[in-house]
Amino acid sequence: MRFLRHELSRSLVTHWKSNLMLLLEMALCVLVVFVLLYNVSVAAANANWYKTTVSDVNRYQLYLAEEPSESTDQILRSEGEAILQTIKKNSSWRFYQWLRTGFGVPINEDGSYQLPAIFESGYEDGIHIEANDELGLQALKCAYFTPEVFDVYELTVSEGNLFSQADYTYHQGQPYPVILGSEYQEFFDVGDIIDGTLYLEHDQLVVIGFLHSGSFIASPGVSTLVPLDRYIIFPYFDETVLADGTIQHDPLGKTVGAFLWEGTLVVTDPTIDVQKEMNRITNTYGFPAIQCAQYTGSSIKSAEIISQRNVALLSALALVIISLSILSIGMLLNRRTRIDLQTYGMYLISGILPGRIYLVKAAELLIFAALSILPSVWLSYLQFQRLVVPPWQLLCISVPILFVSALPAQKLISRVNLDQIIRRKSQ
C-alpha cells in the first residue's frame, strides 16, 4: 500500500499535464461512445421492436369515408356501438384503439416546472410548450389505451401492474389509474397520487405501474415509432360509475373515435380482403363506408431498414473512434513511461518487483477510466435527468481502451535495462 500510495501520487503529480490530456481524450472518447451507445440502443430497440411486433403484421387504420354530417351522426348514435362490437368480434383481425391527449400538472409557486420540460407534450418535435401562467399548468403527454394495445405491442411493466378489467370502469371522484413511462420512475413510485387537470380543475391520478424502458407503439401516418418512456397511459374507459352509483354508459365518444383515426385493425388472417369484409359489416347496418387504410407496408419496412442501418453505421463509427483513441492514448502513455523509466529502474534496483509496478499502473488506469465516464454521466443527467447508459457499460468501454492503450507502455517497463540505467546514471 505504501508503494501504491507513493507511486500513484508521484505519477499523478509529476505528469499532471499529460494526465490531464489523457483524461480529456478519454472523456471525449467515452462521451462519443456514450452518445453512440445511446443511439445504438434506441435504434436497436426500434429494430428489434419492428421485427417482433410490426414488420410481420398487416395494420389498417379505420376512418369514415365521408365527413360526419347530421345523418351520419344519427346513425352513429343508433348503430355505431353495434358496428364497433361486430368489428371487435371479427376473428380475422384484432381491433384496438388509442387516443393521444394531455394532462396538466401545476407549476410550482416559484414558476419552475414540477417535472422537467422533457415530459412536455411536443418536446420530441422540438416544440416547447410554454408554461401557461394563467392556468399555471404544464402539459404532459398522455394516451388512452384499450386493453388490446398492451397485447398487440407486447407492452409490459417493469414495476407495478398493467390495468385490470376493473380499471376500464371509472368511478367518479376516484383517482384515475395510470401507468407511467419508464422515465417517470425517477420521480414517482407505485401508489403515488399526481394532482393535475384532466377534465376538471382538480383531478388525481394514481400510479399503478411503470412500463419497461424502450416501449413503443406505432402511429398511423408516422414512419417512426412513438416512444412511451415519457407518456402517461390511461385506460380507455368503457363506462363511468357516477357518485350516486348510476352507471353512465356513453359509448358515442369512443365509437366516433374508433371510426375517426383512433381505430386500428391488426389482421391475423392473411387471406382476408379487409376492405371487402368491412364493407360487408357496414352494409349490414346500412352504415356509411369505413375506409381501411393499410399503414404497415413500405413506411414501416423502410424505417426498420434505416434503423438497422443506423445500428451498423453507429457501431462502425464507434469502432473507428475507439481505435483512434487507443492509438493516441497509447502514444501518450508510452511517452510518459519513457520519462519514468529511470524511476522504475531505481524501484527495481531497490528490490521492488515488476509486478508491483504493473499493479500501480493498473490502479492508475482504473482511476482514469472511472474519472473519464463522469462527463458522460453529467451529460446524461443534464439531457435525460437519468442515466440512459449504465455506468458499467461506459466502464466496459473505458477500461479496455485504457488497458489496450497501455500495452506498449507495459512492454516498455518489462524491458527496463537496469545495466544501461546504472551506466547512464554513472556517466
Added chain:
Amino acid sequence: MSLVTLKGIHRYYGSEKNKTHVLRDLDLVLEKNEMLAIRGKSGSGKTTLLNIIGGIDFANSGEYFFLDQPLVLRNQSDAAKFRKKHIGVIVQHFALLDDLSAYENISMALWTQRISQKELKNRVETLMDELEILPLKQQLPSELSGGEKQRVAIARALIRKPDILLADEPTGALDEETERQIMAILKRYHREGNTLVIVTHDESIASNCSRQIHIRDGQVV
C-alpha cells in the same frame, strides 16, 4: 560452500556476425564474508561482471551457481525476486530518487514488504543512526552533500540485509576525505561478517579489500 560461482561466463553485445565481447569464458568464485575488489580499465567489463553477479544483466552463456545451486533467471521478474532476496546495490552517482526524502529513499526498499509502520521506522532509523545520517532524514537528495547521498544509498542497499553488497565505483564521485569515510563504513560492514564486491579502478580502494581480481579484455588475469 561458495556464495557465488561463475563458470565460463560469456557476455557480448551486437549481432551474431558482429559481436563485441565484454566477458569471455570468465570463471569466478566469491566466498562468504569476502570483500572482493574488481579492478580494470574503463571498458574492461568490470561493471558488466558486477551486474551479472547481481542479476542486473544476463550472461549469454555460462553457468551461475548461488550457494552451490544453479541460478536460472528466466526474466526480469525472476531477476527482481533474486535481487530482492540477496542483493544490495550502490552506484557511483547514488541513484537516489530526487522527489523522496533521505528517509523515504531508504524505506522505499521495504515498502512492498509486509512489516508494520513501526518496525519499518525502527529499522530505517537504526540504520540511519549507524551511518550517522539520522539528522538528515527529512532532507531531499538535492540538499545533501555527495558523501551524505552515498551514505543514504548504502543505507538503502543494506536495509533489506542482503547476502552480497555490490558497489560500482562507490567513491568515484567523492572527495578524498569523504572517500575515506565511505570506505570505513564498507570495511566495518565487511568486518561484521558480510560479503562485498567493489568495482574500482582506484588502487587505494582495492587495497582495502580482502582480495583483488583484475579484468582485462573480459577475462580475469
